[in-house]
Amino acid sequence: MNDLKKNIIEELKKINYPEFNRDIISFGILKDLVIEENKIKVLLNLKTNNDSHKQIIKDSILNLLSKNYDFLDISVDFIKEVEENPGNSLTNIKNIIAIASCKGGVGKSTVALNLACELSKNYKVGLLDLDIYGPSLPTMIKNYEQPKLVDNNLIPFEKYGMEFMSFGFINNDNKSTIWRGPMVARMTQQFFDNVNWSDLDFLLIDLPPGTGDIQLTLVQKIALTGAIIVTTPQDLSLIDVQKGSDMFRKVNVPIIGVVENMSNYSFRGQISGIKDFSSINLFFEDQKINIDNKGHFETSMSIFSGKGGAEESERLGVPLLGKLNIDTHLSFCSDNGTPYVFEDINTHNMKQFCNISKKIID
Known part of the structure; x- marks a missing residue:
């Protein structure tokens, strides 16, 4: 029975999580694999609200396992795992x-x-x-x-x-x-x-x-x-x-x-030695730079x-x-x-x- 379980898990590694290049086993969504008599029950803990992803995974599992284990009754169920430490x-x-x-x-x-x-x-x-x-x-x-x-x-x-x-x-x-x-x-x-x-x-x-x-x-x-x-x-x-x-x-x-x-390179400066900055025009790359009443300015250039x-x-x-x-x-x-x-x-x-x-x- 243990060998059968190991073989099935190896088979499930062939299935990738939808839109990812990573299999569902390494993704950690397999909660349990229950094998009883002629039944295989795959229990998945999938924390997503995307129903299409759930359906794709379910269909992929059923299609894959039915090829090699058609003599068994196969089911796939999604469960909600209770947090171990809810506090x-x-x-x-x-x-x-x-x-x-x-x-x-x-x-x-x-x-x-x-x-x-x-x-x-x-x-x-x-x-x-x-x-x-x-x-x-x-x-x-x-x-x-x-x-x-x-x-x-x-x-x-x-x-x-x-x-x-x-x-x-x-x-x-x-x-x-x-x-x-x-x-x-x-x-x-x-x-x-x-x-x-x-x-x-x-x-x-x-x-x-x-x-x-x-x-x-x-x-x-x-x-x-x-x-x-x-x-x-x-x-x-x-x-x-x-x-x-x-x-x-x-x-x-x-x-x-x-x-x-x-986005750009910022540089700042201060003009000194002038009392009235209202008449001062400062340009950089054809762009006028604002100067405050103390002569401080800031501008930027593209890199x-x-x-x-x-x-x-x-x-x-x-x-x-x-x-x-x-x-x-x-x-x-x-x-x-x-x-x-x-x-x-x-x-x-x-x-x-x-x-x-x-x-x-x-």
Whole structure:
């Protein structure tokens, strides 16, 4: 009987989850395989509201098994698994938003932290850094302490009136992490089940690049409010970003909008030695630059030639939430553990973060 069960499971590995190049066994949806006398009962725990996906999987299983086990009565049933630890579910969090991009190096972590900080000015906010291989959050908020453990639950680190959790808080010796997919999935699941978040209005999740085990575990286990896609104005970036966007659409996660990072290069200056700036005209590349009454000015210039955020937002039919410029002060803040949006400055990026957060709320 055990051999029969093993053989059937091997057969089921031939079936891919709809629209993914990954089989249903590694996807973790097989809850049980019951073999009784002349019956095979396949029990699936599929956390999706997509009925067509359920039907495709069911039909594929029946068609496959009936070829080799036509002498048995085969049935496929979907069950709803009861949470093992319901007290640690994320039902106490009103909105869970993924900050994502299949492409690395587009500034997801910078966007995630500063959006979280901007939202925290009026709401209770948490930020979860899910990049197991290269966590950025410890550096960006300058915390390398290990989180406290109470009743087998991790207690989020508190700073700036917010709650933070990152794998980097646990693996804080900067050693490289070499883990296979199943270990990554289990660690990701622990961050969902065993972190004692307070009652939050928003939990932002900073995702690593790609569409691998972390992303799949997330969309399987958590009811996301939506995802924000981060890209840069480069065709090379956009090609990968589209893969990440399409993954969320396939699993029915709403895409809130697109943020274009590194849109232009911002530079600021001040004109001195003049008392009245009302008669001063300053131009850069045929564009007039506004000067305030103290001689301060800010302008930008294009660096990349791609279409970036506008093209992706149009393709997805979602808003372009904002366009952030390359800003040396933003980079300085990220490296020194001081969130940019808490600075007392009036810049293009400051206005953009404010506007993006308002659009998220709306």
